[in-house]
Amino acid sequence: MSQVLERLLLEDLEKWEETIKDLEERNRKLKVPTENTPETLHTFNCQINDLYTEVQYHFARARRNKDAIERIIYNVLNDLYAGKNDWARRAAGIQYAQNYPTPPGFYPDKVDLFYLEDKFKWFYYALDSIIKSLQAKAEAKITNNSLLKIDDLVSRYS
Template sequence: MVLHRLLLEDINEWERICEKLNEQNNNLKVPLENNTTTLHQFNMDLSDLFTEVNYYFGKARRNKDAISRIIENVLKDLYKGQNDLARKAAGIQLAQRYPVPDTAKPYYPEDFVNLFELEDQINAYYYALDAALKSLNHKASAKITNNSILNIERSLLPSS
């Protein structure tokens, strides 16, 4: 059932989601002017985007782990062959033309799927979302640094 679930993932939808989140991330700038209004707005925008990216990252991680387990099991299975290389080659060939489960055939148009290509597609959106999370964490750190500098500057100014 796991492969069935993976085959039903809409790769085009994942690409749209990753592009949209990447665009939102690129548009989210650490405020140049640090005051309570700009920092509050930035915190809200950062939190909202982080929550959305993290939600999709969790789904992507689940899919990445699932396809990795499927491929690992296919490659580790015992195949007929004269030696280890022949048995390994048989596993690779099976992974390249893995039979689509009957339950997925009404929704997936092919009889076979290349597990390595499926893994590549799944990894693409996993790593895109991973990069987005790292960027958002960096922006959060930059905001904290800017806020700290602002507080230090205020403490150095003479009181009126």
């Protein structure tokens, strides 16, 4: 378990925040074309594919980190506690998780696992939100493409 915690502690949280901010901004700037031509739709398709691929890469890492911190906290709360009754053991587990010892060589020598959980879950859910937004944009593009084809058929047979 300490190798997993060590990996999580080596994550650059500030860089993660910058990455999320950058991806959110790029997603906001990516608009479904209002002009439905093969060229605009192709350009949009390439842009959305590139961004989607990049977000998926980060999403996989975020999910791995979220799942890892959840496992660590679960184990701490359920296995690494002491107390006379369930409430005392749960309270001891929470206190221990809030001041969990870091692997040798890390500073500080204690970490709040709930703080890490909050950060990693935020990264995960932010990326999940971007993915859903990109999927909605891709669906809108498909609708626009269908309208373009219908318009073409109507103009041919008019």
